[in-house]
Structures are given as structure tokens and as C-alpha cells.
Amino acid sequence: TQLLEQSPQFLSIQEGENLTVYCNSSSVFSSLQWYRQEPGEGPVLLVTVVTGGEVKKLKRLTFQFGDARKDSSLHITAAQPGDTGLYLCAGQSYQLTFGKGTKLSVIP
Amino acid sequence: NAGVTQTPKFQVLKTGQSMTLQCAQDMNHEYMSWYRQDPGMGLRLIHYSVGAGITDQGEVPNGYNVSRSTTEDFPLRLLSAAPSQTSVYFCASVSENTEAFFGQGTRLTVV
Numbered sequence: 057t058q059l060l061e062q063s064p065q066f067l068s069i070q071e072g073e074n075l076t077v078y079c080n081s082s083s084v085f086s087s088l089q090w091y092r093q094e095p096g097e098g099p100v101l102l103v104t105v106v107t108g109g110e111v112k113k114l115k116r117l118t119f120q121f122g123d124a125r126k127d128s129s130l131h132i133t134a135a136q137p138g139d140t141g142l143y144l145c146a147g148q149s150y151q152l153t154f155g156k157g158t159k160l161s162v163i164p
Numbered sequence: 165n166a167g168v169t170q171t172p173k174f175q176v177l178k179t180g181q182s183m184t185l186q187c188a189q190d191m192n193h194e195y196m197s198w199y200r201q202d203p204g205m206g207l208r209l210i211h212y213s214v215g216a217g218i219t220d221q222g223e224v225p226n227g228y229n230v231s232r233s234t235t236e237d238f239p240l241r242l243l244s245a246a247p248s249q250t251s252v253y254f255c256a257s258v259s260e261n262t263e264a265f266f267g268q269g270t271r272l273t274v275v
Binding site for chain 2: 065087089091096097098099100101104144146148151152153156
């Protein structure tokens, strides 16, 4: 079983602060995805990273895939209350394997 | 543009009852899957299907059955509900570039 460890599990920050969420594994994945889930809804894809070392930006969100394709990070600049939610990473091999998620609360 | 439709949204069952969670997608995706989401456990794969007539077990298949008679539909059956099956269930349909589209979920309580 391929495991994805996400850290931190919970994060509560003030509006305007920066934060980084990590996703680590001992396994190599062909690609890695980040999803955001709001209460009462299903996860929604934010980004897919495929190449080792790849960096993708989505407005204030920056995603990086590790050189060895085993880990990834999500950095949010100047967090806003609308960023509140559960952030899930998912590694793609034969199946899509999810981490346990990071629950982010951004306080106005 | 419905995407993935799950029904029902909420369900309460008594221990030992059976039921079927429905999932339908209109994106013509071959790959569909069922997950359960429990606090602190993330999304765990129950069963998946790579196309009509083909299903396979995921990480936590015990107590659940699936079938895939059409590309569009992928129902999940609970044979004899147990309190340990209290959870939120998500159906996902996966595109060829591996993007997973999720339904809104079914919140199941077994008493």
C-alpha cells in the first residue's frame, strides 16, 4: 500500500499570513494532485504536477513536485478566509491514493 | 452539465439493513471509483472500475459490492449494514488525464 503523509494535519492562521502544506511518501508517483474540499462537498481538483521539480502557480497558490517525484508542497501567499477548507494530496500510480488532508482555517 | 450525481445525500439505516448508493456520470469516463471518508482517515478506496463489466477491490472492500453494467452507472451496495460503515461516501469519475470528479457525497449513519 502506498502511503501519503500530509502535514500539518490542522492549521489555523490569520488572514494575510503565508503557509506551506507538505505531502510526503516513500513511493514514486507518476503524478501528484492537490484537491480542495469544502464542508458538505466533494473534493475539487486544484492542480496536477507530473515532472520532478515542477512548479505550478495558481494565483496565490504555488505547488511544487519533488525532484524524486515522492513529495510535494503547497504554499499559499497572503491567505484569505476563502482559502479555508480541507486540502488533500493524491498520488497517481495504478490507482489514486489520497493523503489524510490538512484542515486549514483562515481567520479574518 | 451534471458531472457526477450521487443519491441519496443522507441516509440512516438500522444494523443489518441493506441499501444501494447510486452514482451516475455523464462525462463518458471509463474509470470510476468509490471512497469512504472518515475523520482523520482521509479518503479510502472501496472499489473501482476501469470500464463496463470490470470491477476490482480497493483498500477497504469488505461489506460492499459493486457492479458496472453501463459506463454511466456505478452503484455501491451495502449487503448488511454495520455501525462501522457509518461514513461519508464519495463516488468519483476519472478522466483520461487522471482528473477525478467527485459527487457531493452520501452521509450514511448506521444505528
